[in-house]
Amino acid sequence: xxxxxxxxxxxxxxxxxxxxxxxxxxxxxxxxxxxxxxxxxxxxxxxxxxxxxxxxxxxxxxxxxxxxxxxxxxxxxxxxxxxxxxxxxxxxxxxxxxxxxxxxxxxxxxxxxxxxxxxxxxxxxxxxxxxxxxxxxxxxxxxxxxxxxxxxxxxxxxxxxxxxxxxxxxxxxxxxxxxxxxxxxxxxxxxxxxxxxxxxxxxxxxxxxxxxxxxxxxxxxxxxxxxxxxxxxxxxxxxxxxxxxxxxxxxxxxxxxxxxxxxxxxxxxxxxxxxxx
Numbered sequence: 001x002x003x004x005x006x007x008x009x010x011x012x013x014x015x016x017x018x019x020x021x022x023x024x025x026x027x028x029x030x031x032x033x034x035x036x037x038x039x040x041x042x043x044x045x046x047x048x049x050x051x052x053x054x055x056x057x058x059x060x061x062x063x064x065x066x067x068x069x070x071x072x073x074x075x076x077x078x079x080x081x082x083x084x085x086x087x088x089x090x091x092x093x094x095x096x097x098x099x100x101x102x103x104x105x106x107x108x109x110x111x112x113x114x115x116x117x118x119x120x121x122x123x124x125x126x127x128x129x130x131x132x133x134x135x136x137x138x139x140x141x142x143x144x145x146x147x148x149x150x151x152x153x154x155x156x157x158x159x160x161x162x163x164x165x166x167x168x169x170x171x172x173x174x175x176x177x178x179x180x181x182x183x184x185x186x187x188x189x190x191x192x193x194x195x196x197x198x199x200x201x202x203x204x205x206x207x208x209x210x211x212x213x214x215x216x217x218x219x220x221x222x223x224x225x226x227x228x229x230x231x232x233x234x235x236x237x238x239x240x241x242x243x244x245x246x247x248x249x250x251x252x253x254x255x256x257x258x259x260x261x262x263x264x265x266x267x268x269x270x271x272x273x274x275x276x277x
């Protein structure tokens with residue numbers, strides 16, 4: 001297998017198969033554990049694949065095994081998105097976690113992106129991981145779905161299509177009322193984890209020349225969103241150990257083109273659990 005190549009395979013499940021990619025730790029590196037990636041929702045999954053692949057390779061180079069899974073009804077896995085349920089996704093993660101833990105006896109971590117961060121936090125109550133890595137976690141399931149609905153309405157407006165949306169459709173994805181209801185009730189404040197957390201969040205880079213110059217000189221620091229800072233503060237008050245890492249970068253999961261944010265990759269790799277790389 002060439003360097004950094006991922007092993008593709010299908011994981012058997014009750015409702016068909018789940019497509020997975022496994023990144024083996026680089027040969028010669030001290031083993032540091034294993035990481036299960038929890039992908040984002042709908043089209044954000046497709047837009048983020050490149051960034052996730054690059055980070056998975058970086059983790060593998062640092063001595064981690066990394067497992068990616070396409071959940072039921074997503075990507076190359078069995079099922080239709082309209083048939084997906086939150087409980088099915090949790091069961092998918094349980095199967096993937098079991099597969100990964102059989103292969104690795106060291107520490108196990110969950111790495112979630114956007115809505116996948118909420119799913120990882122929910123699953124953490126079952127899996128009891130050694131740590132969580134959260135990329136731009138959604139703070140509210142209801143607000144998250146409303147954002148998708150607004151984007152869909154805007155797209156239909158500019159295309160001249162009717163602006164009326166189906167009750168079970170979000171951003172062009174048919175979704176069951178049960179899944180929409182479950183997501184709509186999610187609140188990150190209620191999911192304070194018991195394990196250490198790395199919270200990595202992108203801050204929009206400076207927009208004018210003077211600000212860009214100041215940022216290049218190190219005079220403009222990236223900052224958390226106020227709502228995120230509030231959640232982290234409340235988590236810490238409840239006893240959670242949270243490392244907050246804001247970095248400059250654009251929202252690659254929502255860009256028109258496939259975006260890369262080197263700053264996020266570098267910050268994530270530098271903060272890899274289990275010690276500096």
